[in-house]
Amino acid sequence: MHNTRYTIHIGFETHLQLKTDSKMFCHCKVTFLERPNSMTCPVCLGMPGSLPALNRKAVELGVKAALLLGARINLRSKFDRKNYFYPDLPKNYQITQYDIPLATEGIVEIKTNDVVKKVFIQRIHLEEDAGKLMHSETQNKSFVDLNRAGVPLAEIVTAPDISSADEAMEYLKRLKVLMRYGDVSNCDMEKGEFRCDVNVSVSKDGKLPEHKSEIKNMNSFRFIKQALAYEISRQIKAIESGEVLTKKTFGFDVEKGATFEMRSKEEAMDYRYFPEPDLSPLIVETEVIDKIRQNLPELPDSRALRFVSEYGISKYQSEIIADDVVLSEDFEYCAKRYNPINIANWVINDVLRLLEEFKLDTSSFSKIRDKFVELVRMFNDKKLTNTVAKEFLQKMLVNGETLDSLLKSVSSESIDLDKIANEVINENPKAIADYKGGKTSSIKFLTGQVMKKAKGMADPNKANEILEKILKGL
Numbered sequence: 341m342h343n344t345r346y347t348i349h350i351g352f353e354t355h356l357q358l359k360t361d362s363k364m365f366c367h368c369k370v371t372f373l374e375r376p377n378s379m380t381c382p383v384c385l386g387m388p389g390s391l392p393a394l395n396r397k398a399v400e401l402g403v404k405a406a407l408l409l410g411a412r413i414n415l416r417s418k419f420d421r422k423n424y425f426y427p428d429l430p431k432n433y434q435i436t437q438y439d440i441p442l443a444t445e446g447i448v449e450i451k452t453n454d455v456v457k458k459v460f461i462q463r464i465h466l467e468e469d470a471g472k473l474m475h476s477e478t479q480n481k482s483f484v485d486l487n488r489a490g491v492p493l494a495e496i497v498t499a500p501d502i503s504s505a506d507e508a509m510e511y512l513k514r515l516k517v518l519m520r521y522g523d524v525s526n527c528d529m530e531k532g533e534f535r536c537d538v539n540v541s542v543s544k545d546g547k548l549p550e551h552k553s554e555i556k557n558m559n560s561f562r563f564i565k566q567a568l569a570y571e572i573s574r575q576i577k578a579i580e581s582g583e584v585l586t587k588k589t590f591g592f593d594v595e596k597g598a599t600f601e602m603r604s605k606e607e608a609m610d611y612r613y614f615p616e617p618d619l620s621p622l623i624v625e626t627e628v629i630d631k632i633r634q635n636l637p638e639l640p641d642s643r644a645l646r647f648v649s650e651y652g653i654s655k656y657q658s659e660i661i662a663d664d665v666v667l668s669e670d671f672e673y674c675a676k677r678y679n680p681i682n683i684a685n686w687v688i689n690d691v692l693r694l695l696e697e698f699k700l701d702t703s704s705f706s707k708i709r710d711k712f713v714e715l716v717r718m719f720n721d722k723k724l725t726n727t728v729a730k731e732f733l734q735k736m737l738v739n740g741e742t743l744d745s746l747l748k749s750v751s752s753e754s755i756d757l758d759k760i761a762n763e764v765i766n767e768n769p770k771a772i773a774d775y776k777g778g779k780t781s782s783i784k785f786l787t788g789q790v791m792k793k794a795k796g797m798a799d800p801n802k803a804n805e806i807l808e809k810i811l812k813g814l
């Protein structure tokens with residue numbers, strides 16, 4: 341535990357991959373897991389004489405991101421060269437926006453323990469991604485894949501307003517939810533579509549200190565949380581022991597759960613920024629902004645409120661559902677077709693559990709939503725037991741089996757209730773003796789056995805009725 345006398349200052353620089361078909365300055369396709377270096381051209385390979393041409397869709401998505409964050413858009417911004425040498429950067433510079441970014445002054449509202457806090461967004465700028473290096477220890481070689489070089493990114497920079505790891509998690513979740521709602525980015529962290537540099541500093545007097553640790557290139561919420569905890573306690577220990585902290589850049593060692601020092605923080609002058617001579621200033625017309633603004637989606641908070649009033653589900657459930665844009669659309673689709681409260685219960689208790697357990701995307705649920713409605717209806721009509729309905733849902737969601745084939749597979753085995761009832765009676769002489777001895781409750785056990793054999797596809801009342809009939813005749 342760290343001492344409460346310390347104030348924590350956390351800020352994020354988030355790199356968001358914009359959802360375009362092609363790269364930022366050329367026509368190369370944006371893909372994932374394609375053959376290395378197959379999605380490249382003279383522009384993104386940095387060949388001499390090649391010229392960049394700006395992707396309009398990337399700018400529009402950047403504007404949309406800015407509007408979703410309530411930011412002010414600069415009608416005139418510009419691109420700059422950030423110069424540095426690295427093997428994954430064939431041009432030896434990255435095209436980014438330096439002194440005049442696309443947008444400034446946005447807000448992300450976060451809620452922790454019912455306290456609402458505003459995290460200030462300093463700037464949102466557009467830039468291109470670098471390539472990817474792969475190091476092979478067995479071959480003692482490094483490889484470079486430039487498929488990612490030139491992929492459009494929006495960088496979203498906050499002020500160091502965040503004062504705990506929990507707030508940090510809320511901020512990141514909120515940002516991801518908003519960007520997914522706007523279809524600005526898929527924010528798939530495993531594919532590197534949402535990556536963060538985390539700035540953290542601890543001070544004793546509450547003021548923002550000179551020193552700062554920047555933890556680079558984090559793409560997992562869990563690791564960010566671990567890295568923050570580690571770095572905060574490291575800084576506190578250092579301050580306690582009288583050490584003078586400075587600006588430094590760190591990586592995070594996943595195995596050790598610890599940050600490690602990479603280099604002392606470079607300053608802007610090290611990059612020798614200068615205006616990109618091959619691109620004209622970026623002018624965004626107000627009509628374009630207005631059009632994007634008019635087409636902004638319904639946001640998660642208002643969607644959650646609407647679900648409560650329109651479908652009568654609980655606030656708790658509606659907030660969970662509304663946090664995922666795809667899930668909330670699928671919920672609404674189902675809720676319009678059957679009892680919304682039942683639908684919400686199944687979505688929260690079962691669908692989300694399965695998606696999490698099997699690490700599936702919410703889009704897997706979209707594929708089965710029609711049959712999901714049918715499944716819930718059959719369960720409510722007592723045509724399926726709870727166990728079977730759950731088993732079916734899992735098979736539909738995880739294995740891609742169809743409800744029709746699942747129903748067929750069990751119904752053919754379990755049509756003959758009389759036969760099953762007789763089998764159960766033959767297999768359970770003790771329960772029969774009990775029943776005959778006056779312990780009528782043992783019929784419940786027998787009914788249970790029939791249901792088990794019928795794989796839950798029988799009507800328990802009917803099974804009970806048949807058993808009674810047979811038992812009375814014995």
Ligand SMILES: [Zn+2]
Nearest residue numbers: 366368381384
């Ligand atoms: Zn290209």
